[in-house]
Amino acid sequence: MKIIVIGASGTIGAAVVAELSARHEVVRAGRSSGDFRVDIADPASIERLYTQVGAFDAVVCTAGKVHFGAFDQFTPEKFDIGLRDKLMGQVNLVMLGLKHIRDGGSFTLTSGLLNDDPIREGVSAAMVNGGLEGFVRGTAIVLPRGLRINVVSPTVIEESLPSYAPYFRGTKAVPASEAALGYAKSVEGAQTGRVYRIGWSRDN
Numbered sequence: 746m747k748i749i750v751i752g753a754s755g756t757i758g759a760a761v762v763a764e765l766s767a768r769h770e771v772v773r774a775g776r777s778s779g780d781f782r783v784d785i786a787d788p789a790s791i792e793r794l795y796t797q798v799g800a801f802d803a804v805v806c807t808a809g810k811v812h813f814g815a816f817d818q819f820t821p822e823k824f825d826i827g828l829r830d831k832l833m834g835q836v837n838l839v840m841l842g843l844k845h846i847r848d849g850g851s852f853t854l855t856s857g858l859l860n861d862d863p864i865r866e867g868v869s870a871a872m873v874n875g876g877l878e879g880f881v882r883g884t885a886i887v888l889p890r891g892l893r894i895n896v897v898s899p900t901v902i903e904e905s906l907p908s909y910a911p912y913f914r915g916t917k918a919v920p921a922s923e924a925a926l927g928y929a930k931s932v933e934g935a936q937t938g939r940v941y942r943i944g945w946s947r948d949n
């Protein structure tokens with residue numbers, strides 16, 4: 746398969762590239778690194794990426810920014826960061842990718858645990874992750890041509906703990922290589938409309 750990984754240089758993205766490139770042709774994309782440059786917050790940039798890459802079998806997105814901060818300091822502009830980047834960036838990857846992806850292809854997006862297991866600074870992340878999971882479930886039942894869509898929701902990643910640990914006390918972390926398995930399952934498996942929770946459960 747020819748698989749575009751957006752966010753390929755990131756903590757999770759690099760592990761996804763390592764996992765998938767053993768078996769597939771992986772095209773790496775990022776805002777400032779990779780085989781191709783793309784800003785997922787800019788639909789014209791997404792359109793350019795797809796035109797440059799040509800036909801492909803799967804898109805994996807491990808990019809997406811949200812603002813973290815105290816609830817009472819949030820402004821419409823701070824919410825807008827997550828809405829434009831992590832939420833609509835990934836939604837637009839799907840919408841604009843439809844006319845370029847081959848029959849039977851797949852989209853795999855990234856959310857995270859914060860909509861089910863919130864932290865004080867994470868109200869925007871919780872909102873955006875919930876939106877992404879609803880989008881994936883809603884889209885899975887209407888995608889044409891045997892296309893599939895899933896979202897991976899990792900717990901906090903071990904490699905990110907040097908900066909994230911104070912926000913995630915008591916939360917189990919997993920290495921990025923374990924999160925990468927969720928992406929492999931989505932791309933190489935047969936399921937659609939799924940939220941793959943990696944390293945955490947809704948019962949905790």
Ligand SMILES: NC(=O)c1ccc[n+]([C@@H]2O[C@H](COP(=O)([O-])OP(=O)(O)OC[C@H]3O[C@@H](n4cnc5c(N)ncnc54)[C@H](OP(=O)(O)O)[C@@H]3O)[C@@H](O)[C@H]2O)c1
Nearest residue numbers: 752754755756757775776777778784785808809857901902
């Ligand atoms: N790390 C965790 O513990 C964790 C846990 C759960 C969920 N998540 C979610 O997983 C996603 C990735 O996290 P991460 O820690 O792997 O991030 P990261 O290490 O900061 O890497 C982000 C990657 O995305 C690219 N990128 C950033 N903004 C972009 C944009 N607007 N357009 C295109 N590419 C862009 C970056 O490329 P350049 O460097 O080239 O700009 C980089 O390759 C995020 O949505 C995050 O919320 C992370």
